[in-house]
Amino acid sequence: MTTSPVTTTGSRFLWVFAALLALAGAALVAVALLGGAGRDGGDMVGVRPGDEVSIGEGGMSVWAREPDTREATVCTLGDVDLLRPVEEHATTVAGTAFYEVARTPDGMPGGAHQISCDTQDAVYAGPYGPSVSTPGLAGGTGLMLGIILLALALLCLVLAWLAGLRQPTEVPEQGPDPGDYTLRPGMPMAAGPPPGRAAAPPPPSHTEPGTAGPRPAPEAPPDGPRYDLPPPS
Known part of the structure; x- marks a missing residue:
C-alpha cells in the first residue's frame, strides 16, 4: 500500500497544535475570570x-467605557494632575466594563475638588483603580488573549479536518497476478506441456515386430486338473 507521509504528518501537527492553543486559551480565560471574581467595582x-x-482616604480614579480613552486623556483635580496608568486596568459594574483613565497620586489630600478631563468621551469618578481592577493577564488583557487563542485553535481544527479529507486513498501496488501461477477452482487444466518444456514420450506398448497392433495380454492358466496331458505310464 502507498500513502502520503507529508500529508499525514501535517494533519497530525495541526491536531496537536490546535489542542495546545485550546489549552492555553482556556487557561487564560479562567485566570482572567477568576482574577476579577470577588472584586467590587464600586459606584x-x-x-x-x-x-x-x-x-476619600483611599483615593479615587477616573474611568471610561472605552479602553483607548486612557491613551490620550489628561485629567486634573484642582491644580493637581492625575496619574495615567501605564497598563490597562478594568473592572465591571452591573455587567458593564469600565477602564481606568487616571488616578490620584499618593498623598493627595481629601475633600472636594473640581475635576477636568480633556476628552469628548464620557468619564466617571469611581473607586481607586488598584483596589478594584485586575491588571494584565488577570484582567481584560488575559481575557482577550484567551479568546483569540481559542479562535485560532478552532481554525486549526478546521484545517486539520480538511487536511484529513484531502489525504489520498491507499492504492495497492501493481504486481503480478497470483492467479497466473495457481490453478483456480473449476478451471480446466490446459492441454499440452507448459511453455518451454518438451513433451514427455508416450509409454511403451506391447507390440510384436511386424504386427499391426499391440500384442494381447497372456491368458490366465485354467483352474482344476489338466486333461491335455498324456496319462502317466
Whole structure:
C-alpha cells in the first residue's frame, strides 16, 4: 500500500497544535475570570469638566467605557494632575466594563475638588483603580488573549479536518497476478506441456515386430486338473 507521509504528518501537527492553543486559551480565560471574581467595582458617577468630586482616604480614579480613552486623556483635580496608568486596568459594574483613565497620586489630600478631563468621551469618578481592577493577564488583557487563542485553535481544527479529507486513498501496488501461477477452482487444466518444456514420450506398448497392433495380454492358466496331458505310464 502507498500513502502520503507529508500529508499525514501535517494533519497530525495541526491536531496537536490546535489542542495546545485550546489549552492555553482556556487557561487564560479562567485566570482572567477568576482574577476579577470577588472584586467590587464600586459606584461610577458620571462627571463633566468643572464638577466637584469628593476624595476619600483611599483615593479615587477616573474611568471610561472605552479602553483607548486612557491613551490620550489628561485629567486634573484642582491644580493637581492625575496619574495615567501605564497598563490597562478594568473592572465591571452591573455587567458593564469600565477602564481606568487616571488616578490620584499618593498623598493627595481629601475633600472636594473640581475635576477636568480633556476628552469628548464620557468619564466617571469611581473607586481607586488598584483596589478594584485586575491588571494584565488577570484582567481584560488575559481575557482577550484567551479568546483569540481559542479562535485560532478552532481554525486549526478546521484545517486539520480538511487536511484529513484531502489525504489520498491507499492504492495497492501493481504486481503480478497470483492467479497466473495457481490453478483456480473449476478451471480446466490446459492441454499440452507448459511453455518451454518438451513433451514427455508416450509409454511403451506391447507390440510384436511386424504386427499391426499391440500384442494381447497372456491368458490366465485354467483352474482344476489338466486333461491335455498324456496319462502317466
